[in-house]
Amino acid sequence: MSNGPFRFLHASDFHLEMPPHGVAEVPEHLTDLFLEAPYAAAEQVFETALAEEVGFVVLSGDLLDPQHTGPRGPLFLVEQFARLAERGIPVYWAGGAVDPPEVWPTAIRLPENVHRFPVGRVESFTAQREGSPLACILGASRDARHSIRAGEFSPSPGGLITVAAVHGAAEPEALQQRGLHYWALGGRHHRSTPLSVPTLVHWPGSPQGRRPSESGMHGCTVVHVDEQARLRNTLTTTDVLRWLSERLVVDEATSRDTLETQLRERMHTLRETNSNVDLIISWVIAGAGPLLGKLRRGPLAAELLEWLRGEYGYGSPSAWSLAIEAEPSLMLPPEWFEQETIRADFLRAIRHYERSPEEPLDLDVYLPEGELAEVIGPGLALADPPARNRALREAALLGVDLLTGKEASS
Ligand SMILES: [Mn+2]
Incomplete structure (x- = not known):
């Protein structure tokens, strides 16, 4: 059964407390944009909800850490929620890692249209349209165990479209087995839809990329429900950077x-x-x-x-x-490893370290005391295999560049 067609909006991970970062320096003409990006992108999410005339909005956590945004964060959200309230659009908000219900400042009152899920316990709401039920929204805010307990979520007995809102990690197949229509997940900053039929399992990602590795389009998800209770999710981009x-x-x-x-x-x-x-x-x-x-x-x-x-x-x-x-790529002629040259000695040494990941690189001895931590980051980042391999590849390339004569510049 479906009361469709209708649309609802799903978003998560606004992280209003976190401006984009991971860049050595931000050019001056872009600093305002960097600082404002999380708010500007989140505002686009609410604009989308209004423009699409959605039946309701589902938010799956990590919207803000009020301790770090100061009052601006909660006041911004209240203002946006109120815009939805004016149009009769309810909001269902499951807390994530930084926004459990108890961190919301008690002095700032949430509008009536906002429904928050309790921590560690599934609660159910029914979204209405013109007095008749539109969908059942189940949800829980993240608890200390951090994992989604799929078994606690069950489809609405009346056959109403059932949406689960929750933040965290889970096996998509385990979620699908529960027979709900849609899992509105949060906690990932990249958008992904691991399963779409018969249950849609979806992380919308953050509305705004935060660092070079969060590349590509970011936005929120509009879910279209048709008369046959089939769901289709579409991306609306909201990122400003x-x-x-x-x-x-x-x-x-x-x-x-x-x-x-x-x-x-x-x-x-x-x-x-x-x-x-x-x-x-x-x-x-x-x-x-x-x-x-x-x-x-x-x-x-x-x-x-x-x-x-x-x-x-x-x-x-x-x-x-x-x-x-x-790009550090190592497509070297195999004979370079076999020759009686300093370059070959060097490449064989690199290869030895690549093949013996358990052997420490011991770079400390080559650096003045205390400098290593600054160069490669705290906690000796080279213990992490991808970082170690990258360092070895860079070292090999640099060695090849320096040890190869001009006549063999390829
Ligand atoms: Mn997050």
């Missing part, structure tokens, strides 16, 4: 001019496919040839970066190039 990671491939014949043309063409494509949003772009140049060596060492990378920034970084919207670097 979008992180992109772009890769270009060069070869032996690529000149600096050709690379500039490639960069310019890609930039135009990006501008067309990401209209009305400021872009923060990390460029990686892959492939082979002398240009890559020049990008790794020498002024070329800095010159290209300055050119890209000057050409595209100050427009409105802006496309700011964060970095341009050669």
Whole structure:
């Protein structure tokens, strides 16, 4: 049974307390944008709910940490909730890691249309439209155990569309077995839909990417319910600042001019496919040839970066190039490992460390006391296998660059 067609909106992880970060320096003309981005993106979520005339809004946690936003965060949410209240749109909010119900400041009253789920216990609400039930919304705020207990969620006995709102990790298959229509999940900053039939299991991700690794479009989800109780989820982008990671491939014949043309063409494509949003772009140049060596060492990378920034970084919207670097890839001729050369000794040593992950790199001995922590981050980040492998790859490339004579510059 369905009272469709209708739409509802699902969003999570506003993290109003957390501006974008992970960048060495923010250019001055973008600082306001960085600081305001979480609020601007969250506001777009509420704009979407109003524009789509949704029946209700489901929020799956991590909206804000009021201790870090100060009063601005709760006051902002109250204002947005009130806009929904004016249009008769109820809100169902399951708390996550930073926004359990008890951290909400008692002096700030939530509007009547906002329903919060208790911690560690499933509660059920029925969303109404013009006096008749539209959907059943189950939910719980995250408790200390952190995992979703799927068994505590059951479909509405009346056959009403049933939505579960909860923050955390779970096996999608275990959720699907419960026979609900939709799992409105929170706690991931990337959008994902691990299952869609017969149950939609969905993380909408954060409405705003926070760091270079949170690349691509960010937004909220509008769920369309038809007369046959079939659900379809669509993305509405809300981010005001979008992180992109772009890769270009060069070869032996690529000149600096050709690379500039490639960069310019890609930039135009990006501008067309990401209209009305400021872009923060990390460029990686892959492939082979002398240009890559020049990008790794020498002024070329800095010159290209300055050119890209000057050409595209100050427009409105802006496309700011964060970095341009050669991809660390190791496609070396096998004989380089076998020769009687210093380069081969060096490469064999690197290979030995790659094949013996249990063997510590002991880089400390090469650095003045205390400097290592600053260089590679606290907690000796090289203990983590991807970081260790990356460091070894970088070391190999640098060694190859320095130990290979000019005649063999490939
Ligand atoms: Mn989160």
